[in-house]
Amino acid sequence: xxxxxxxLLNKTVLIVDDExxxxxxxxxxxxxxGMRVLTxxxxxxxxEIAMREHPDIILLxxxxxxxxxxDFLKHLHEDEWGQKVQVIILTNSTSFQTISKAVATGxxxxxxxxxxxxxxIVEKVKARLTNGTQIREEE
Amino acid sequence: xxxxxxxxxxxxxxxxAVFFAIIMIVQIKFGTLxxxxxxxxxxxxxxxxxxxxxxxxxxxxxxxxxxxxxxVTKTVRVRAEELAIRMTEDLSASRDQFKTLYxxxxxxxxxxDEVGCIESPNKAALRFFGTTAEECAKYNxxxxxxxxxxxxxxxxxxxxxxxxxxxxxxxxVLVQTMRRSxxxxxLSIFPLAATYKGPKQRLATLVDxxxxxELEQAKAEFLSLASHQLRTPLTAVKxxxxxxxxxxxxxxxxxxxxxxxxxxxxxxxxxxxxATLLNLSRLETGTxxxxxxxxxxxxxxxxxxxxxxxxxxAKQLTITSxxxxxxxxxxxxxxxxxxxxxxxxxxxxxxxxxGEVRMIGRCDEKSCMVQVADTGVxxxxxxxxxxxxxxxRAANARKVEAKGTGLGLYMTKAxxxxxxxxxxxxxxxxxxxxxxxxxxxxKQLSKTLANEDAVYYHSEHDTKHRVTA
Numbered sequence: 053x054x055x056x057x058x059x060l061l062n063k064t065v066l067i068v069d070d071e072x073x074x075x076x077x078x079x080x081x082x083x084x085x086g087m088r089v090l091t092x093x094x095x096x097x098x099x100e101i102a103m104r105e106h107p108d109i110i111l112l113x114x115x116x117x118x119x120x121x122x123d124f125l126k127h128l129h130e131d132e133w134g135q136k137v138q139v140i141i142l143t144n145s146t147s148f149q150t151i152s153k154a155v156a157t158g159x160x161x162x163x164x165x166x167x168x169x170x171x172x173i174v175e176k177v178k179a180r181l182t183n184g185t186q187i188r189e190e191e
Numbered sequence: 192x193x194x195x196x197x198x199x200x201x202x203x204x205x206x207x208a209v210f211f212a213i214i215m216i217v218q219i220k221f222g223t224l225x226x227x228x229x230x231x232x233x234x235x236x237x238x239x240x241x242x243x244x245x246x247x248x249x250x251x252x253x254x255x256x257x258x259x260x261x262x263v264t265k266t267v268r269v270r271a272e273e274l275a276i277r278m279t280e281d282l283s284a285s286r287d288q289f290k291t292l293y294x295x296x297x298x299x300x301x302x303x304d305e306v307g308c309i310e311s312p313n314k315a316a317l318r319f320f321g322t323t324a325e326e327c328a329k330y331n332x333x334x335x336x337x338x339x340x341x342x343x344x345x346x347x348x349x350x351x352x353x354x355x356x357x358x359x360x361x362x363x364v365l366v367q368t369m370r371r372s373x374x375x376x377x378l379s380i381f382p383l384a385a386t387y388k389g390p391k392q393r394l395a396t397l398v399d400x401x402x403x404x405e406l407e408q409a410k411a412e413f414l415s416l417a418s419h420q421l422r423t424p425l426t427a428v429k430x431x432x433x434x435x436x437x438x439x440x441x442x443x444x445x446x447x448x449x450x451x452x453x454x455x456x457x458x459x460x461x462x463x464x465x466a467t468l469l470n471l472s473r474l475e476t477g478t479x480x481x482x483x484x485x486x487x488x489x490x491x492x493x494x495x496x497x498x499x500x501x502x503x504x505a506k507q508l509t510i511t512s513x514x515x516x517x518x519x520x521x522x523x524x525x526x527x528x529x530x531x532x533x534x535x536x537x538x539x540x541x542x543x544x545x546g547e548v549r550m551i552g553r554c555d556e557k558s559c560m561v562q563v564a565d566t567g568v569x570x571x572x573x574x575x576x577x578x579x580x581x582x583x584r585a586a587n588a589r590k591v592e593a594k595g596t597g598l599g600l601y602m603t604k605a606x607x608x609x610x611x612x613x614x615x616x617x618x619x620x621x622x623x624x625x626x627x628x629x630x631x632x633x634k635q636l637s638k639t640l641a642n643e644d645a646v647y648y649h650s651e652h653d654t655k656h657r658v659t660a
Contacts, residue, residue: 071423071427073423073424073427073431074423074426074427074430077427077430077431077434078430080434081430081433081434084434084438084439084440115419144418144419144422144423144426145419165422165423165426166422166425166426166429166462166465166466167462169429169430169433170430170433170434170437171433171437
């Protein structure tokens with residue numbers, strides 16, 4: 053893991069989640085990996101920061117006040133940069149509607165929070181930031 | 192006599208007696224009615240006492256015979272009339288009974304004709320629709336059925352079944368009413384009196400299950416909400432332990448590290464229980480969705496074996512597995528995972544320290560078989576028929592392991608059956624148990640069941656959107 057740390061160094065991650073404790077622990081972890089971390093507690097705030105800061109990857113919750121994750125994605129996709137940015141959906145809602153809606157948005161990975169370890173999130177972020185762009189170019 | 196003979200019978204018998212007496216008198220007195228021929232061939236009136244007596248006897252016999260015939264006929268007729276009266280009374284009594292039952296039954300009853308027009312709604316039916324009998328008669332039952340949630344051909348299939356006198360048994364449908372909101376009902380339709388030659392009617396019964404549906408919905412919503420609410424703090428605990436475990440900057444003493452492991456295991460158990468409850472509620476409310484995609488069985492089983500490795504090590508068990516020849520099949524990986532996980536967890540749980548668990552996997556063109564055999568406590572013969580029941584745990588299992596929800600095998604069976612497969616087992620108490628899952632390749636299955644609603648198939652290039660539900 054240590055040899056890969058350089059990969060995430062100085063990359064920017066935006067965490068959009070209304071649950072403060074979860075934002076904090078993810079922030080801690082990503083900082084430890086050497087990333088620059090931005091946080092937002094709802095979709096509106098998240099969208100504003102995303103447009104301003106153009107992070108390399110976004111970790112997105114679904115059920116949030118003000119603007120939920122789906123609306124966030126919809127607005128994000130209206131932007132040229134927003135169509136290309138990597139997004140990982142992290143949620144605890146496993147209702148079929150939520151899942152199928154997430155899959156229907158196409159570009160996103162959908163992860164249930166209780167089913168993943170913090171280290172695995174880091175791995176996924178790494179995978180996204182290295183291979184993700186290549187896959188996207190091929191498509 | 193009067194009791195058996197009516198006036199008509201007495202009159203006709205008397206008339207016959209008088210007629211007979213007149214003949215006798217005329218014959219004896221004048222000898223003008225009956226003649227006999229003498230030796231010279233001359234006709235002479237019959238006057239001898241012998242002939243008169245014989246004649247009289249014959250007459251009497253005829254009279255007696257007539258009397259008997261009249262008596263028997265009369266008796267039979269009286270009996271038949273009595274029977275007819277009684278049957279009519281019985282019939283009208285049972286018609287009244289039927290009418291009272293029909294009218295006042297708590298369940299809405301309707302009679303419909305062969306195309307579904309409503310004819311005789313009972314009181315419960317009028318209450319159900321919130322309308323009058325006159326208004327109700329203007330409607331067609333089939334037009335009141337809401338088919339939004341059903342496949343498109345649902346209504347025409349139903350109409351054709353009813354037209355061909357096929358009974359409909361407990362079909363769950365949403366029905367529109369005239370003055371009330373839509374109601375969920377169990378609809379049954381039976382042809383009435385197959386031998387009756389008049390207009391063909393069908394009895395339709397509508398058991399209102401709206402309240403049950405609403406309760407189920409509320410239960411599902413509660414479970415879904417509760418699990419979401421519970422999952423957030425459970426995630427927080429999990430991730431903070433992750434952070435502490437892997438942190439390079441925080442120095443965690445060994446004792447604390449051990450405690451952290453224990454907290455982590457406890458937390459993980461809660462996460463599993465919440466997931467189980469959620470799956471259970473989905474199963475019971477029928478909201479469990481099957482998502483068929485390419486499922487690499489070898490990878491899946493390896494993954495599960497990796498996951499349970501800490502438990503295996505803790506009990507010093509040996510797991511031997513023959514799973515390398517398993518195919519990639521079309522199935523729902525998350526459901527298959529739960530099934531195999533449950534069987535393996537049980538095998539580990541109920542096998543004593545140092546015991547052995549064997550996994551065998553084989554595939555043919557149509558399905559995969561996964562077998563888990565343990566050398567554990569086994570299932571007592573008298574409890575074997577119960578092991579798939581919800582919340583059931585065998586006595587010896589409770590002794591070995593106090594925790595356990597009794598939901599594992601119940602859900603495994605339900606899930607594997609949802610996937611179109613089956614589960615079998617063999618067990619000897621004290622020796623061990625062998626469970627065998629048969630999981631069909633739904634790609635093959637959907638060819639034969641092309642019309643089945645629940646089968647979607649995602650092609651391979653979709654699978655990169657990994658869905659972990």
